[in-house]
Amino acid sequence: MIVTRFAPSPTGYIHIGNVRSAIYPYLLARQNDGKMILRIEDTDRVRYVEGATELIEDVLKWLGLDWDEGPIVGGNHGPYFQSERMEIYHEWARKLIESGRAYADPTSPEQIEEYRKKCNTNKTPFLYRNFRPKEIPEWQPGIPLRFKAEPKNYEWHDEVMGDMHAGPEVQDDIILIKKDGYPTYNFAHIVDDAEMGVTHVMRGVEYLSSTPNYLAIYEALGLNRPKLVSLPHILAPSGNKKLGKRDGAKSVTEYRSDGILAEAMLNYLACLGWNDGTEKEIYSKDELIEKFSLDRIQTSGARYDETKLLWMNGQWIRKIFDEQGPESLLARTEGFWPDVAKEHSPKYKLKVLSIIYDRLKTLADLREMSTYFFSDPEIDLDFLINNKFIKKMSEAEIEDLIKSAVQKLSKVDSWDADSLQQALNELLVETGKKPAELFSLIRIAISFAPFSPALNLTMEVMGRETTLARLNAVASAI
RNA sequence: GGUUCCGUCGUCUAGUGGUCUAGGACGUCUGGUUCUCAUCCAGAAAAUCGCGGGUUCGACUCCCGCCGGAAUCACCA
Numbered sequence: 001m002i003v004t005r006f007a008p009s010p011t012g013y014i015h016i017g018n019v020r021s022a023i024y025p026y027l028l029a030r031q032n033d034g035k036m037i038l039r040i041e042d043t044d045r046v047r048y049v050e051g052a053t054e055l056i057e058d059v060l061k062w063l064g065l066d067w068d069e070g071p072i073v074g075g076n077h078g079p080y081f082q083s084e085r086m087e088i089y090h091e092w093a094r095k096l097i098e099s100g101r102a103y104a105d106p107t108s109p110e111q112i113e114e115y116r117k118k119c120n121t122n123k124t125p126f127l128y129r130n131f132r133p134k135e136i137p138e139w140q141p142g143i144p145l146r147f148k149a150e151p152k153n154y155e156w157h158d159e160v161m162g163d164m165h166a167g168p169e170v171q172d173d174i175i176l177i178k179k180d181g182y183p184t185y186n187f188a189h190i191v192d193d194a195e196m197g198v199t200h201v202m203r204g205v206e207y208l209s210s211t212p213n214y215l216a217i218y219e220a221l222g223l224n225r226p227k228l229v230s231l232p233h234i235l236a237p238s239g240n241k242k243l244g245k246r247d248g249a250k251s252v253t254e255y256r257s258d259g260i261l262a263e264a265m266l267n268y269l270a271c272l273g274w275n276d277g278t279e280k281e282i283y284s285k286d287e288l289i290e291k292f293s294l295d296r297i298q299t300s301g302a303r304y305d306e307t308k309l310l311w312m313n314g315q316w317i318r319k320i321f322d323e324q325g326p327e328s329l330l331a332r333t334e335g336f337w338p339d340v341a342k343e344h345s346p347k348y349k350l351k352v353l354s355i356i357y358d359r360l361k362t363l364a365d366l367r368e369m370s371t372y373f374f375s376d377p378e379i380d381l382d383f384l385i386n387n388k389f390i391k392k393m394s395e396a397e398i399e400d401l402i403k404s405a406v407q408k409l410s411k412v413d414s415w416d417a418d419s420l421q422q423a424l425n426e427l428l429v430e431t432g433k434k435p436a437e438l439f440s441l442i443r444i445a446i447s448f449a450p451f452s453p454a455l456n457l458t459m460e461v462m463g464r465e466t467t468l469a470r471l472n473a474v475a476s477a478i
Numbered sequence: 479g480g481u482u483c484c485g486u487c488g489u490c491u492a493g494u495g496g497u498c499u500a501g502g503a504c505g506u507c508u509g510g511u512u513c514u515c516a517u518c519c520a521g522a523a524a525a526u527c528g529c530g531g532g533u534u535c536g537a538c539u540c541c542c543g544c545c546g547g548a549a550u551c552a553c554c555a
Binding site: 232 | 479480481482483484485489490491492493501502503504505512513514515516517519525547548550551552553554555
């Protein structure tokens with residue numbers, strides 16, 4: 001059975017660069033009826049941030065990435081917080097001491113720094129194994145434990161990068177257990193993956209160069225290597241660096257409050273560095289699970305492009321409305337309506353949504369784009385008069401036109417889109433105006449918005465009373 | 479500096495020796511959809527496939543060299 005894991009450290013918010021290494025393991029596990037484990041790597045007590053774990057869980061849930069073992073859901077291989085697994089690491093560490101593959105290192109950090117400087121001035125690579133202490137004390141709290149490297153050539157296969165190899169020069173005596181008793185990532189993840197039965201270790205390429213050291217530890221511990229999967233970086237929008245907090249990488253939760261749909265986020269991130277070889281662009285979670293394959297993950301880094309995310313979000317807004325129904329989209333708009341919409345019924349909001357949804361890039365656009373449906377706009381005569389189609393009319397003519405519109409519209413029997421369009425068409429004939437002139441005038445008079453849906457639809461949703469009242473108000477303001 | 483990885487339109491990518499005069503998508507531009515904005519539709523511009531050598535009848539695809547970029551070299555993960 002395939003077992004994958006997402007193992008973040010709770011050091012702050014998760015941004016787009018991080019989540020993708022949750023998405024791929026998830027897809028692989030689900031595709032193969034495997035298991036997905038969530039493990040919290042909280043061994044760095046200095047960088048630990050309160051509440052960060054909940055944030056991670058939150059983001060995963062939002063994206064629809066559920067886990068089979070881990071915090072909240074439990075499992076047979078817990079605990080799932082590394083800080084609660086100390087005895088386990090120490091037990092494995094003792095095995096290494098017994099087999100002579102680990103030693104307590106009494107050397108002070110200052111001394112180590114000196115060694116390092118010496119190498120720098122001699123321009124030789126710094127390898128700690130060249131400075132092993134003469135006297136090895138008993139391992140006890142307060143003394144770090146180091147791996148004893150036996151450097152040699154390593155070959156391995158990376159499911160994404162292909163066949164890899166590395167020489168002895170990259171293997172060193174890395175720290176297994178820190179002086180505070182907590183294990184390092186380098187040691188803890190190996191123990192945990194083994195104990196938890198993880199079959200596919202998926203992580204960013206930054207770990208690729210440490211792999212020979214990990215391979216040595218697997219060997220010393222008598223463990224089988226899991227399959228290794230290196231994920232390429234997501235690059236910052238500009239420059240050539242990997243996307244990080246400093247490049248303004250937004251928290252995933254921030255995208256949620258900016259009105260990005262979870263479907264779009266998942267779709268975009270999954271396809272940033274992966275594709276199924278066809279020309280398909282829009283994938284649902286189920287489609288991703290079906291089509292995903294490790295060997296189609298890109299080997300080079302992919303630049304993060306927010307414009308494409310936005311486009312995809314628009315696609316998803318329309319897809320949900322069209323395929324899952326207007327109510328389904330409405331359900332996701334909570335919190336995105338303008339304040340003035342508070343008093344209005346869901347039914348009315350649904351009507352509004354139905355005529356403006358195809359111009360939304362994000363749900364947050366609702367705030368700017370729907371205000372005039374819920375409250376009377378401020379009359380701004382300059383805005384009206386400066387319109388390129390209205391500019392050439394005199395004020396008297398404008399007033400006349402609005403008045404005839406009021407007259408015509410108040411006679412409409414049934415206030416629906418078709419009847420309204422018919423009335424507008426008749427008005428066009430009667431006034432001898434072009435659609436651009438007459439419709440722009442009415443549109444602006446009832447909305448004072450830079451843009452709005454088709455005029456007949458807008459009036460239908462607004463209702464007879466509001467439409468006529470606003471037209472009258474403008475006529476008397478001129 | 480050592481080690482490792484990467485290199486096709488501005489961006490994400492298709493491409494596994496001939497079907498590539500290099501395909502799609504985002505973005506950009508043009509036109510259409512009785513008004514605006516958007517959707518949708520049609521179309522355009524945009525890649526001498528990092529560079530230079532080979533191998534081959536033939537290379538984006540295989541080999542070598544170079545150049546460029548990135549990652550890593552912590553008692554961080």
